[in-house]
Amino acid sequence: MIRSVCKKREEVRVTKPNEQPWRNWRHVVKLDPDRPLPENLLDALRESGTDAVLLGGTQRITYDNVSALLGSLRRHVPELPVWQEISSEDAVVDGVDGFAIPVVLNAGDPRWLIGEHVRALLKYRPFIDWSKVLVEGYLVLNENCAVAELTEAQTELTPDEAAAYAVAGEALLSMPVIYIEYSGTYGDPATVKEIARVVQNAHIFYGGGIDSYEKAAEMATLADTIIVGNALYRENWREVLEQTVRAAKST
Ligand SMILES: CC(C)=CCC/C(C)=C/CC/C(C)=C/CC/C(C)=C/CC/C(C)=C/CC/C(C)=C/CC/C(C)=C/COP(=O)(O)OP(=O)(O)O
Ligand SMILES: O=P(O)(O)OC[C@@H](O)CO
Numbered sequence: 001m002i003r004s005v006c007k008k009r010e011e012v013r014v015t016k017p018n019e020q021p022w023r024n025w026r027h028v029v030k031l032d033p034d035r036p037l038p039e040n041l042l043d044a045l046r047e048s049g050t051d052a053v054l055l056g057g058t059q060r061i062t063y064d065n066v067s068a069l070l071g072s073l074r075r076h077v078p079e080l081p082v083w084q085e086i087s088s089e090d091a092v093v094d095g096v097d098g099f100a101i102p103v104v105l106n107a108g109d110p111r112w113l114i115g116e117h118v119r120a121l122l123k124y125r126p127f128i129d130w131s132k133v134l135v136e137g138y139l140v141l142n143e144n145c146a147v148a149e150l151t152e153a154q155t156e157l158t159p160d161e162a163a164a165y166a167v168a169g170e171a172l173l174s175m176p177v178i179y180i181e182y183s184g185t186y187g188d189p190a191t192v193k194e195i196a197r198v199v200q201n202a203h204i205f206y207g208g209g210i211d212s213y214e215k216a217a218e219m220a221t222l223a224d225t226i227i228v229g230n231a232l233y234r235e236n237w238r239e240v241l242e243q244t245v246r247a248a249k250s251t
C-alpha cells in the first residue's frame, strides 16, 4: 500500500547547496519593470560588479513590462544573472535564471502568506523546475511602502519581535532566505543586527534606502546580501551604483 502511494508521487527535485547561487550574492540591483530606466544604466551594470538583478515591484507589474525589461537586460548585460521576484501570477515570464517567491511573514492579510501562492501553484505546478525557485521569507518593516500597504503588514515590531519572525521563517518554515524589507527608507540597524544574531543558517537579504557607501557598508556588515532599488532611479545613480557595490565587496 505504502509502496504504491510512493510510486505515484511525482519526482520533486530538491535544491543542492551548489545550486544556490544567491548564497554568493553580496550586492543585488532591484529593477522595477513599471519604471523607465535611467539612460545608460544597463550598460553601466555590465562593469559595475553587482552580482545579480532582481526584477520586482508591487504595483502594475505585467507580463509585458517584465518581458520588456528582461529583453533589455539580456541585450545589454547578457552575463548578469536575472531573477524574477514574482508579485503577480499573471506576470510570470520564461527565460529568467530563477524565480524568487516572496512570502510575507508579517502579513496582516493571509493571502500574502500563502493564498496567492496556492493560486499560482494551481496554474504552474506541473511546469516548475524547483531547482530554480528561491523562497524569500519577507519581513516588511517600513509602514509607508507599497508592499506594507498591500499586505497589511504588521510593521510595528521591536527588534526582539522582528527576530522572532525571522526565526519562525528559518526554523519553523525552513526558509532559505530571510528578506528584511524597508523598501523606500533606511532601516534600523539595531533590528537588522538582532535578526542577524539569531538567524543561524538562512541567508539574510537586506533592502531599503541604500544610497551611499556608508549605508551600504553598514548593512552589508550585518546582512549577507544588500539590495539597492529606488536610488538607482535618481540623477546620481552612477555614484550610487559604484559606491554601494564597492561597499558590499569590501566589507
Ligand atoms: C515559466 C514557468 C512555468 C515558471 C514557473 C513560475 C513559478 C516558479 C511559479 C511559482 C508559483 C508561485 C508560488 C508563485 C507566487 C505567486 C504570488 C503572486 C505570490 C505572492 C507574492 C507576494 C507576497 C507579493 C506581495 C508583494 C511583494 C512582497 C513583492 C516583492 C517585491 C517588492 C517588495 C518590491 C518592492 O516594491 P515596492 O514596494 O513597490 O517599492 P517601491 O515602490 O518603494 O519601490
Ligand atoms: O528601493 P529601496 O528602498 O532601495 O529598497 C530595495 C528593495 O528592498 C525594495 O524591495
Ligand SMILES: [Mg+2]
Residues within 6 Å of the ligand: 032, 057, 058, 059, 146
Ligand atoms: Mg515600486
